[in-house]
Amino acid sequence: xxxxxxxxxxxxxxxxxxxxxxxxxxxxxxxxxxxxxxxxxxxxxxxxxxxxxxxxxxxxxxxxxxxxxxxxxxxxxxxxxxxxxxxxxxxxxxxxxxxxxxxxxxxxxxxxxxxxxxxxxxxxxxxxxxxxxxxxxxxxxxxxxxxxxxxxxxxxxxxxxxxxxxxxxxxxxxxxxxxxxxxxxxxxxxxxxxxxxxxxxxxxxxxxxxxxxxxxxxxxxxxxxxxxxxxxxxxxxxxxxxxxxxxxxxxxxxxxxxxxxxxxxxxxxxxxxxxxxxxxxxxxxxxxxxxxxxxxxxxxxxxxxxxxxxxxxxxxxxxxxxxxxxxxxxxxxxxxxxxxxxxxxxxxxxxxx
Numbered sequence: 001x002x003x004x005x006x007x008x009x010x011x012x013x014x015x016x017x018x019x020x021x022x023x024x025x026x027x028x029x030x031x032x033x034x035x036x037x038x039x040x041x042x043x044x045x046x047x048x049x050x051x052x053x054x055x056x057x058x059x060x061x062x063x064x065x066x067x068x069x070x071x072x073x074x075x076x077x078x079x080x081x082x083x084x085x086x087x088x089x090x091x092x093x094x095x096x097x098x099x100x101x102x103x104x105x106x107x108x109x110x111x112x113x114x115x116x117x118x119x120x121x122x123x124x125x126x127x128x129x130x131x132x133x134x135x136x137x138x139x140x141x142x143x144x145x146x147x148x149x150x151x152x153x154x155x156x157x158x159x160x161x162x163x164x165x166x167x168x169x170x171x172x173x174x175x176x177x178x179x180x181x182x183x184x185x186x187x188x189x190x191x192x193x194x195x196x197x198x199x200x201x202x203x204x205x206x207x208x209x210x211x212x213x214x215x216x217x218x219x220x221x222x223x224x225x226x227x228x229x230x231x232x233x234x235x236x237x238x239x240x241x242x243x244x245x246x247x248x249x250x251x252x253x254x255x256x257x258x259x260x261x262x263x264x265x266x267x268x269x270x271x272x273x274x275x276x277x278x279x280x281x282x283x284x285x286x287x288x289x290x291x292x293x294x295x296x297x298x299x300x301x302x303x304x305x306x307x308x309x310x311x312x313x314x315x316x317x318x319x320x321x322x323x324x325x326x327x328x329x330x331x332x333x334x335x336x337x338x339x340x341x342x343x344x345x346x347x348x349x350x351x352x353x
């Protein structure tokens with residue numbers, strides 16, 4: 001389908017949504033859904049309007065070439081306009097790329113130690129620090145919801161709520177297997193070991209996304225535990241919620257209040273159920289793609305952090321940075337994420353041709 005043929009329906013839908021919202025007879029939920037679609041189409045329509053205006057200006061200038069008095073000026077402006085047109089067309093194509101409805105969401109970030117014992121748990125702590133630093137650079141809120149430590153200060157598991165602008169659209173590329181190569185602090189012989197941790201990033205669900213029936217839940221309360229499994233308080237404030245139909249489990253013990261922990265666990269459960277739904281749709285959308293960029297496959301090894309050589313390699317795009325410290329501080333993480341976004345956009349643009 002030609003680019004022009006794709007632009008018309010987008011503008012028509014944008015006008016239709018404006019009219020529907022202006023009627024004032026929508027329910028709250030329906031209005032929220034339509035207003036979100038309207039807002040998402042706004043930048044697309046702006047790009048189309050700018051491109052259309054340039055095409056009209058081009059036609060007007062070409063018509064002026066037959067006027068002897070205006071021809072020279074028209075020719076100069078036409079040269080300048082022709083330089084701008086490819087960029088405007090590219091902006092329209094990028095705007096037309098189907099948006100992931102979850103991109104604007106907050107996220108639940110889960111980091112789990114994999115193979116490597118205590119060293120893997122210490123690596124999980126390094127990844128946690130990297131994402132905390134990255135969140136700080138973007139002005140995001142970063143709040144621990146659940147964690148399980150080992151005796152060395154590493155994390156067997158840590159779950160974080162990340163809130164801010166376009167959180168999921170950037171963090172979703174971090175889902176997968178992360179591998180570290182270094183000499184562990186527990187290694188007396190100075191040998192390099194390879195350990196791993198798994199990162200999962202889930203879009204935070206909203207109340208309207210997932211309906212959960214209370215009768216489908218099993219809620220257990222227990223005492224919060226610290227490193228090594230020892231109890232850290234005498235009250236049963238920790239909460240574990242199981243969604244019986246799917247077997248999905250979410251737990252929280254970080255707050256002192258059982259009520260707050262229950263709310264947090266429910267938020268995590270809702271997001272896990274929403275993620276399963278989102279992942280199924282994402283897999284259907286990408287069924288024809290060969291690349292795994294942005295797939296979020298947790299079993300996929302996506303990145304290696306090599307300490308002896310001071311390098312980090314992202315295996316999905318064969319990109320290596322010799323800036324290990326800056327990546328692990330969160331400062332240079334955007335270099336990988338921006339490259340991954342560009343790669344995925346290039347694939348999607350090719351599909352639009």
